[in-house]
Amino acid sequence: MSAAAKVSVWRQPAQVWAVAFACVIAFMGIGLVDPILPAIAESLQASPVETELLFTSYLVVTGLAMLFTSWISSRIGTKATLLIGLGLIVVFALLCALSGSVDAVIGFRAGWGLGNALFISTALATIVGAASGGSSAAIILYEAALGLGIAIGPLLGGILGEISWRGPFFGVVALMAIGFVAVLVLVRSSGEQRTPVALSAPFKALGRPALAVLAIAALFYNIGFFVLLAFSPFPLGFGAMGIGLTFFGWGVALAVTSVWVAPLLLRSLSRSTAMLIVLPLLALDLVVAGLVVATPAALVTCIIVGGLFLGLMNTILTESVMEATDLPRSVASSAYSAVRFLGGAAAPPIAAALWHAAGASVPFYFAAASVVISAAVILFGRPALARIDAHEADAPEEAAAILIGDAA
Template sequence: MAHAAPTSSIWRQPMQVWAVAFACVVAFMGIGLVDPILPAIADQLQASPVETEMLFTSYLLVTGLAMLITSWVSSRIGVKATLLIGLALIVVFALACALSGSVDAVIGFRAGWGLGNALFISTALATIVGAASGGSGAAIVLYEAALGLGIAVGPLLGGLLGEVSWRGPFFGVAVLMSVAFIAIAVLLKTRGEKRAPVPLSAPIKALGRPALAVLAIAALFYNIGFFVLLAFSPFPLGFSAMGLGLTFFAWGVGLAVTSVWVAPILTRRMPRTTILLIMLPLLALDLVAAGVFVSTAWALVVCIVVGGLFLGVLNTVLTESVMEATDLPRAVASSSYSAVRFLGGAAAPPIAALLWHLYGPTVPYVFAAASVVIAAVVIAVGRRVLAPIDGREADAADEGAAVLVGDAA
């Protein structure tokens, strides 16, 4: 990745940087942590697959909507207060999920978790870039390492704890986030922080920019494919919690590797719109293959892991494109984009479960593939207004923001 050369080792950082990095690892572990326990929740709480998939829907819907106000909040109360509020909400609602006795309660508490996650991820990048030694390049490399670790380890930890009880992963998140909260409260110093208040309407008005609107709509349909692969696949696989944890650990490793290393290599060699128009059809073909081989467990595992490779590139390139599409502040552009794309992620899991119930396990993957094809068509039709994203090379901070915000899906 084309980072600015750091003046010192990325591993020689102030303790406050390590505190935020640790919190990022745990926050991103939460993406895949629930995956291995979905079948267990459905079984033990007597919930239908559609109800169980609402665990993703409530989380993503609230995360997306909250993204519209996080820049307004952090610009007024400061980054440390925003981080701590976000972490506190995650701790409270993860613990509430662990203590719940019905699937409806877990769905509701996951919504609160989504609010905390939105507040945290919207401010974490700026915090570590401002506090890290060695320049922005060192800070971004450290972020990428932390986020890649979280994405990969989340399903594995979920599988390990899920073997004991479906409540285990939720208790695990509550404990780890409590440690992160204490570390940031004690170690993070924000003296001299400059605040530039952001209007509440800024993210909504931003969607009036044609390039940003095209990318957001494309990402909405792309996210349907992403979350069908992530949230629906545990059901047809039929593995134990540990088996699912290992499967999605491999998925997370692939996603992290291509997000951190492969995407930047590609963007140095070809226009971003070209990358999108190559990767989106490849992802659609992978989803079709998953539908065809859904009854063969090992083949479906291969499709999931290969899909992770494509998703890593697409996450980074799409979000990096958002950074370059307009002259809007980075936080405003990413908030607008994330709010729209998370709607696709929120809708996909219960729709996939319903299609499975009505038509069998192949149809959800075909639905996902069709949605990804629509995303490719949107990019192709809107390529003229996307010209700015092909004409500029992202700096280290933009690339780091792409990894952070992109992988937060």
């Protein structure tokens, strides 16, 4: 076992935990509006397509801003970038809570997306740089924060959404303010070495074959992810609490596989092989969801099973991007995430439009087809991915050893 593996993934410096906590809150924002989508549509007299634009405005701005976050953070510093991002989220979440029209909420969600981009892209690089146990431990922590945030977001949204559709937004304001204080107090900025990154760096990074393959695959994969997350609340027909509980189960499933199952899977499979197994299974789950869409209990089962596959893919993709090139991790993460989030931005309104044009099953079939395209991109682009499979026998085993060996 390597020296890195002997360090517990849960024994980290205070600044890592501060950023990880803020990550949990940031990722809560993704699923927080899920349980209140029908309530927003009813209260603000908005169509489902307009309501789904709450995701689109957020994700489009997040994706586009990702292209510039490494340039910004390399000049003003990691801590300043994190704090600006968190501050923007607090401000725009508050404005969402105080809004009186769906157009205003859509616009303020776009501002929220800007803060999200500044924070998330910098947070991953911060955790990777400061965590004990090497990059594998850092990625596990990051994915744990992602899974926990995605699980808690819908549950909190459901609880507060039963009071008012504005409640979840006020909840984010309070929690993000705590995250802001934690980062302000615990994250060190002294001694930070800044190497200015060119504005063109993320664009040039996408010219690297390995990163381009992973980004395109992630774009189509994210369509499947966000159809499941953003569209499913409508055909379910549940109230805010029912939707919240459903996606709490989905988020828990995602967290379990991303943190514990993915490292075990990668002990025996290369990253590209694992993706070529998981993606078709996810596509099959989405097809079944389309077939059983009229049966709420069956659809809930498909949503939660989908969370299992999404957790695996999130970890495998994140590890792959970190290992795909010799580029600075902040640049690789920014370039990849920009393309990935744009796929997620397109999915919700397309799904809602397909629903009204052809029925509730069709969005799930559309999502399944997108996931199949993602698998095809990995399959045909596999020659460019040799680097991510080059040390399949050490990084995954190290990650698994960090998790499993803590008790030894």
